[in-house]
Every structure is written in structure tokens, then in C-alpha cells.
Amino acid sequence: MELPVISNTPPTPLTTSGGGCSSSGCGTAPDALGHLPDHIRAKVQDHPCYSEEAHHYFARMHVAVAPACNIQCNYCNRKYDCANESRPGVVSELLSPDQAIKKVLAVAAKIPQMTVLGIAGPGDPLANPTRTFETFRQLAERAPDIKLCVSTNGLNLPKYADEIAKYNIDHVTITINCIDPEIGARIYPWIFWENRRIRGVAGARILIEQQQKGLEMLTARGILVKVNSVLIPGVNDRHLKEVSRVVKARGAFLHNVMPLIAEAEHGTYYGLMGQASPSAEQLQELQDDCSGDMAMMRHCRQCRADAVGLLGEDRGAEFTMDKIDQLSLDDIDYAAAMVRRKEVHDAIIDQLDQQRETRRAMPPPLSGDSRNPENLSPAWRTVLMAVAGKNGVVGEHFGHAREFLIYEASPSGVRFVSHRKTGLYCSGTESCGEGDEASASSLVGEPESVLDKTIATLTGCEVVLCSKIGYEPWGKLEASGIQPNGEHAMEPIEDAVLAVYKEMGSAGKLAEKPVGQASSRKAA
Amino acid sequence: MALQIVHACVNCCACVEVCPNEAIYADTPHFLIDEAKCTECLGEYADPQCAAICPIECAIVNELGDPINPPGSLTGIPLEKLIELGLYKAAA
Ligand code: SF4
Ligand code: SF4
Numbered sequence: 001m002e003l004p005v006i007s008n009t010p011p012t013p014l015t016t017s018g019g020g021c022s023s024s025g026c027g028t029a030p031d032a033l034g035h036l037p038d039h040i041r042a043k044v045q046d047h048p049c050y051s052e053e054a055h056h057y058f059a060r061m062h063v064a065v066a067p068a069c070n071i072q073c074n075y076c077n078r079k080y081d082c083a084n085e086s087r088p089g090v091v092s093e094l095l096s097p098d099q100a101i102k103k104v105l106a107v108a109a110k111i112p113q114m115t116v117l118g119i120a121g122p123g124d125p126l127a128n129p130t131r132t133f134e135t136f137r138q139l140a141e142r143a144p145d146i147k148l149c150v151s152t153n154g155l156n157l158p159k160y161a162d163e164i165a166k167y168n169i170d171h172v173t174i175t176i177n178c179i180d181p182e183i184g185a186r187i188y189p190w191i192f193w194e195n196r197r198i199r200g201v202a203g204a205r206i207l208i209e210q211q212q213k214g215l216e217m218l219t220a221r222g223i224l225v226k227v228n229s230v231l232i233p234g235v236n237d238r239h240l241k242e243v244s245r246v247v248k249a250r251g252a253f254l255h256n257v258m259p260l261i262a263e264a265e266h267g268t269y270y271g272l273m274g275q276a277s278p279s280a281e282q283l284q285e286l287q288d289d290c291s292g293d294m295a296m297m298r299h300c301r302q303c304r305a306d307a308v309g310l311l312g313e314d315r316g317a318e319f320t321m322d323k324i325d326q327l328s329l330d331d332i333d334y335a336a337a338m339v340r341r342k343e344v345h346d347a348i349i350d351q352l353d354q355q356r357e358t359r360r361a362m363p364p365p366l367s368g369d370s371r372n373p374e375n376l377s378p379a380w381r382t383v384l385m386a387v388a389g390k391n392g393v394v395g396e397h398f399g400h401a402r403e404f405l406i407y408e409a410s411p412s413g414v415r416f417v418s419h420r421k422t423g424l425y426c427s428g429t430e431s432c433g434e435g436d437e438a439s440a441s442s443l444v445g446e447p448e449s450v451l452d453k454t455i456a457t458l459t460g461c462e463v464v465l466c467s468k469i470g471y472e473p474w475g476k477l478e479a480s481g482i483q484p485n486g487e488h489a490m491e492p493i494e495d496a497v498l499a500v501y502k503e504m505g506s507a508g509k510l511a512e513k514p515v516g517q518a519s520s521r522k523a524a
Numbered sequence: 525m526a527l528q529i530v531h532a533c534v535n536c537c538a539c540v541e542v543c544p545n546e547a548i549y550a551d552t553p554h555f556l557i558d559e560a561k562c563t564e565c566l567g568e569y570a571d572p573q574c575a576a577i578c579p580i581e582c583a584i585v586n587e588l589g590d591p592i593n594p595p596g597s598l599t600g601i602p603l604e605k606l607i608e609l610g611l612y613k614a615a616a
């Protein structure tokens with residue numbers, strides 16, 4: 001069982017559409033990690049969660065072994081997963097350390113692209129030190145080539161920094177939502193610290209101190225730290241830029257701002273109290289704001305805690321515990337699996353290197369971007385377009401798109417800016433029409449609000465490219481000032497975006513402000 | 525002299541990690557406290573540890589059956605709101 005993306009595909013020149021996204025398919029790839037010192041870049045370049053290039057090629061998995069937590073976040077309902085690292089409303093399969101090892105080894109034998117194992121929610125891994133470190137210890141012993149990472153709320157980080165260094169865990173994610181205890185008190189109702197439950201500002205102050213101290217200790221030990229922040233409108237939105245600045249100064253190498261997901265049915269404090277989630281536009285604006293300070297991770301998919309596979313896909317169903325339980329560990333030839341992984345990993349790294357080479361070797365552009373030597377008028381304004389993409393091409397039906405890739409077209413070329421999810425909360429396949437073969441009609445049958453919500457996610461975009469689109473959404477999109485476009489079905493995304501941009505330019509649409517759009521996003 | 529875990533428990537296992545007497549064990553449908561081992565943490569800590577870390581209101585009760593963490597005490601959601609949402613019935 002092979003993922004088609006990789007080893008079957010020989011290194012391809014940039015513009016071929018065959019092998020998934022062309023290397024620049026996600027736009028920012030070449031420079032997103034460009035500011036990092038070489039030794040850090042070397043560490044992250046094959047990490048699917050950090051490198052926008054790698055996420056098309058390398059696979060990761062998470063296991064849920066740590067259900068306990070030592071704080072409360074207002075966006076979390078402890079009946080479900082830890083909202084810090086995944087989505088609320090999702091329950092992951094809880095494993096014992098032994099089960100987790102078995103699962104990881106089985107998966108890593110079957111999916112040789114596997115590079116990373118993470119322990120995240122539900123719960124805080126460092127509030128379950130025995131289970132967490134037992135899992136890491138066994139894995140380091142049996143599959144030393146797999147990278148380990150751990151995500152934490154940070155409260156117990158100073159306590160376990162040395163332990164983490166010992167197990168050779170080179171990536172840690174800390175969720176830091178604030179550095180001001182007054183703001184913290186509106187996010188964390190209580191923490192459990194030194195045998196007491198400590199509430200309000202006092203609790204938040206301790207949490208913040210420990211997070212910052214932990215961050216410094218890890219950096220001092222040469223462990224990479226990524227910081228996640230949940231964007232909570234009206235609570236920490238104005239504050240996150242400062243957070244970005246401070247965590248960078250303390251040594252974090254990447255900052256990832258994620259949208260708050262607050263729905264009443266998740267039963268979280270924010271959900272029940274009607275706290276608003278940020279719009280896709282708000283999130284993007286903030287990411288742009290913070291990116292001046294440090295690398296932002298725009299391709300994070302907030303995958304569920306027991307996700308398996310390439311980012312954006314989840315093969316977890318192939319590896320449920322009852323299937324794993326039937327395996328005997330003796331059936332797996334670790335040594336052979338590890339050799340196979342090494343071959344596959346090396347081939348991928350070679351391919352990525354070659355693509356980087358090709359890019360460098362390109363003749364300098366006469367004007368504008370190297371990928372579009374055609375003259376784009378420097379007077380044209382910047383346009384955001386949403387793409388229902390699949391494998392690097394405009395390959396998804398509008399109504400089936402679970403996410404839209406947002407591209408920015410400007411006189412200097414086309415670049416990937418972010419992805420925006422639709423139907424964030426749909427968990428069942430039936431409810432979102434995904435999987436059944438119904439096409440346009442499924443959208444018509446769905447409650448109006450789903451379509452309206454999808455359209456709301458596209459705020460700020462002027463065009464949406466997809467392979468097909470139904471009659472009703474077409475009309476509604478037009479009415480909202482977004483031009484649907486199905487003419488570039490199956491073309492490579494960047495080529496399609498560029499083509500549409502040029503059409504708009506020749507039609508004289510790029511000289512003035514767009515019609516029907518209240519505000520246009522400030523150019524990044 | 526013992527606390528008790530009742531049906532509201534979500535089996536997060538946080539209490540197990542902090543109990544000084546190893547009095548808590550996994551069971552279905554939820555974790556339980558061995559009343560022979562539980563000391564309510566008297567003499568050891570100011571607060572019973574399990575109830576101090578438990579994230580779920582009403583999951584741990586005292587000998588009278590009263591919750592150590594009553595509705596609203598952990599989430600901060602006002603009682604009126606809980607009643608309005610049908611998540612809590614005011615004692616008649
Ligand atoms: S740290 Fe994670 S598990 Fe703990 S309360 Fe926050 S979101 Fe929930
Ligand atoms: S009250 Fe103390 S001794 Fe009793 S179960 Fe809870 S933590 Fe253990």
C-alpha cells in the first residue's frame with residue numbers, strides 16, 4: 001500500500017502537474033523557513049507540520065495516551081480532545097503506552113513516509129508524565145528514526161525540561177495565548193499547581209511564568225519550540241502581536257495562530273457563553289500582522305489528535321486499535337521497515353533538494369516573478385482568490401471542498417497565503433454530503449446556512465476557482481461579489497490563478513477597487 | 525471517611541495521578557475511589573487532591589453526596605445560564 005504522491009514520482013520539473021502539488025504549489029514554501037539558521041532548517045525540513053514543502057510528502061501521526069490535564073481552558077470541554085492541538089468536539093481513541101507503541105510501529109511499517117510521532121491531547125502530556133515518557137522511551141528504543149514531538153500547555157514544562165532533553169525529543173509545541181495575567185484570567189478559569197486549585201489572575205500568572213520559563217529552558221537545551229496561540233476575538237486579538245514578539249525573543253522558531261472554535265454544542269465555556277470565533281479574514285489579517293515578526297505556519301490543519309498520514313488526510317480508520325490488536329508485534333519486521341523508511345525519506349529529501357536547485361537555477365526573470373515571465377502591469381491591484389484544490393490542481397467540486405486554499409495574485413506573481421476551512425464542525429460524513437456521489441444537488445438540499453457559512457469563509461476573495469459548481473451556489477457567490485470560475489478545472493493551481501488574474505487585468509478589472517466588497521484586505 | 529466518584533466522571537484519569545494513597549482505580553463506566561484507602565487527604569494536603577484537579581463539576585462527592593465542585597464552580601458559567609440552557613435543574 002503506497003501513497004501515490006512520492007516514490008513513484010520521479011523528481012519532476014516545476015510546472016508538471018502530475019506529482020501532487022508542484023513544489024511551489026503552496027506558494028510560500030521556499031521562503032517560509034528561509035529566515036531560520038541552517039541547523040534549525042535542517043531539523044524541520046522533513047517535518048510535515050513545520051515545512052510547507054514537506055507536508056505534501058512526509059507523514060505524521062499522533063497518539064492519545066495522556067488524558068489528564070492540569071489546567072482549564074475556556075475553549076475546552078474535557079469530554080473531548082485537548083482543543084490546544086486539535087479540534088474540540090472530537091474524541092480520539094485513548095491508548096495505553098503499550099498500545100501506542102504497537103500502533104506506531106505498525107503504522108510506520110505500512111507508511112514509510114512516516115517521520116513524526118506526536119503526543120498531544122486529549123489532556124496535557126506533561127500532566128501524565130509516566131504515560132508520556134514511557135511511550136517516548138519505548139519508541140526511541142524501537143524506532144529511533146522517528147522524530148518525537150510533544151505539545152503542552154506549558155505548566156509543567158520547567159519541571160520536565162531535562163526529561164524531555166533526555167528522551168531526545170526535538171520538537172515541543174507550547175500553547176501560549178497571552179503574556180498578561182489579566183487577559184489570562186479570561187482564558188483560564190483555574191490551574192492545578194502545588195497541590196491546590198488556583199483560580200483567576202493568580203492562576204494565570206503562574207501558568208504564564210511557567211510557560212515562559214519552560215520556553216527558555218528548552219531553547220537553552222537546543223530543543224525546537226513552536227508556539228501555538230488561539231485567536232479569541234475581544235480577548236487576546238490585540239495582544240497576540242506582543243505574544244509573537246516576546247516568544248520569538250525567548251527563542252521560539254515558529255508561531256502558529258489558530259482560530260478559536262466555539263460552538264454551543266461543544267459545551268465549552270466560550271461556546272455556551274456565545275463568544276465569537278474569528279472570521280477567516282480576521283485570522284488572516286492577524287497572521288499577516290505577526291508574520292513581520294516571525295515565521296507563521298499557515299498550512300496548519302488542526303488535525304485531530306489521533307490523525308495518521310499526510311497533513312490534510314487522515315488514514316486513522318485503517319489503524320484503529322481493534323485492527324492493531326490483531327497484529328502481533330512479531331509480525332512486524334522493524335529493521336526492514338526502518339531501512340525502507342530511510343530509503344523513502346532520502347528519496348524525498350533528494351527530490352526536494354533538486355526542486356530547490358531547479359528553482360535557483362532558473363534564469364532571472366525579465367520582470368515580475370520567474371514563473372510568469374509575461375508582463376503583468378505593475379499598476380494592477382492585488383487580488384485574493386480561493387481555490388477548491390486537490391493534489392495541486394483545481395480539482396475539487398465547490399460543494400465538496402472541505403477547505404479553500406487562498407492565493408494572492410499581484411503584479412509580482414502568485415503566492416499561497418493560507419487555507420480556510422469550511423464545515424469545520426462537520427464530523428459525520430453523511431451530514432456534509434462528502435463521500436456520497438451527489439453533486440450540485442446535495443448543496444441545494446442542505447440547509448441554507450451551510451452555503452452561507454461557506455461563502456462567509458471566502459470574505460475578501462474576489463474569485464473562487466473550482467472544478468465544478470452548482471447553480472444555486474453560483475448565484476449566491478455572484479450576489480456576494482465573488483466570481484465563481486470553473487474554467488480551469490484540473491489545471492495546476494498557480495497557473496490557473498495567474499491566468500484568471502491576467503484575464504481580469506486585460507478586462508480592465510484591476511485598475512480600480514472591486515465592486516461589492518466592503519473592504520479589501522490590506523496588502524501583505 | 526472517603527470521597528466518591530459518580531457518573532459525571534469522564535475518565536480523564538487526572539485524579540489518579542495526584543492521589544497520595546493510590547485510592548483511585550479505573551472501572552467501567554467510570555473511575556472509582558476505594559473507600560478503604562481514601563483519607564480525604566487529611567493530614568497530607570489542605571484540599572483533597574482528586575477534587576482539586578478534577579475538571580468536571582459534580583464528578584466527586586463527599587459522604588453526604590454533595591459535590592465538592594458544584595455546578596458553575598469550575599467553568600464559571602453563571603447558574604442562571606446553566607438553568608436557561610437546561611444543563612442544570614435548580615434544586616426544588
Ligand atoms: S490544556 Fe488542552 S486539555 Fe487542558 S484544558 Fe486546555 S485545551 Fe483542554
Ligand atoms: S481524597 Fe485524597 S486520598 Fe481520597 S481519593 Fe481523593 S486524592 Fe485520594
Ligand code: SF4
Nearest residue numbers: 533534536537539578
Ligand atoms: S479527575 Fe474527575 S473526571 Fe477525571 S477521572 Fe477523576 S473523577 Fe473522573
